[in-house]
Amino acid sequence: MPELLEIQTFLGRVDVRLSVIARDIAHYQHIWRERILTLPHIADIEALMHVARIKSKEGLPV
Numbered sequence: 001m002p003e004l005l006e007i008q009t010f011l012g013r014v015d016v017r018l019s020v021i022a023r024d025i026a027h028y029q030h031i032w033r034e035r036i037l038t039l040p041h042i043a044d045i046e047a048l049m050h051v052a053r054i055k056s057k058e059g060l061p062v
Contacts, residue, residue: 003031014046 006019018036022028032047 001031001035003027 001020003020003022004018005021006017008017008019009015010017020028020031020036022031032045036042036045
């Protein structure tokens with residue numbers, strides 16, 4: 001899936017977070033309905049939209 005930028009796994013209520021990029025809302029809905037919801041073992045989805053990055057630091061303060 002070319003729109004998939006990142007996959008993260010978690011412990012707790014959320015198991016996996018997929019970061020996808022879309023041209024617009026219609027494209028996002030297509031990805032969500034036709035590609036993500038049809039994957040095996042998907043029980044629940046919560047969609048979040050990224051609005052802004054407040055702080056970004058690449059390195060660790062070592």
